[in-house]
């Protein structure tokens with residue numbers, strides 16, 4: 001991962017966000033704030049969802065200047081198109097818009113998995129005379145939809161860029177400057193490394209939280225276990241309230257890396273289970289001590305940047 005340092009401010013005429021939900025809406029909101037403060041120059045921010053739901057109130061609340069429910073129409077004069085849709089909706093959206101993009105336009109996304117997006121953009125947009133700069137903001141929440149949008153969601157958070165070969169340095173700089181205007185810190189990262197790291201640090205914890213909460217809920221249909229839940233369970237289970245469809249898309253799109261992380265974890269968990277059966281407290285304490293030291297070390301970083309939830 002390498003840091004990028006840029007100084008100029010973000011300028012564009014027409015920026016279209018397809019998939020105006022938590023992430024797309026928060027981006028629109030942060031850019032509107034930056035525009036109001038004179039830190040960026042954007043003529044028009046357009047929101048696009050398949051239904052009108054959310055778009056009208058997003059316009060009324062000043063997140064977007066215009067909206068359109070037709071993605072092909074929305075992108076016609078766009079200088080920058082950001083795909084804020086769930087990961088498995090990115091390919092069909094690219095198919096919808098590719099013949100309608102303006103030559104020289106920049107196409108980016110916010111998907112949590114990068115390899116399939118990079119592959120799809122390469123395959124579907126190579127003849128479209130556009131620049132592709134896939135991106136992933138490492139910030140979010142268990143809430144979804146534009147009503148959950150937060151103006152400071154990306155402030156002091158990391159955004160990873162995975163530009164596709166052939167994308168101009170200017171297009172990379174544009175997406176870099178756009179995210180920088182939201183308060184984010186920018187990095188570039190190898191795509192397979194990105195998917196492997198995120199599988200371990202984000203995707204696996206979500207899988208475990210979904211699974212644990214489901215196991216406990218099935219075991220106890222009266223849900224008394226939740227009634228007496230202590231803080232530890234509340235903290236750990238919070239991410240199980242995340243959007244099921246979004247996570248379905250993420251797990252299936254990053255299957256191999258998630259399975260690799262899951263196998264490693266399962267093997268360590270099996271060792272811990274055996275330690276417990278053997279009443280081998282010494283080995284258990286060794287694991288807990290190592291885990292505590294690692295968590296304490298990272299807690300200092302979390303304090304600096306806020307907790308990166310995704």
Ligand code: NAD
Nearest residue numbers: 019020021022023085086087089111112140141144145310
């Ligand atoms: P969301 O459900 O809040 O928003 C998705 C939006 O896309 C919704 O408005 C939905 O109506 C719209 N949409 C879905 N399919 C569409 C289609 N085919 N055409 C047009 N609009 C469509 O989800 P979100 O949390 O904002 O996540 C969006 C993207 O951001 C996903 O790719 C996700 O992987 C990524 N992401 C999410 C988080 C997070 O924590 N939520 C963090 C980083 C990245």
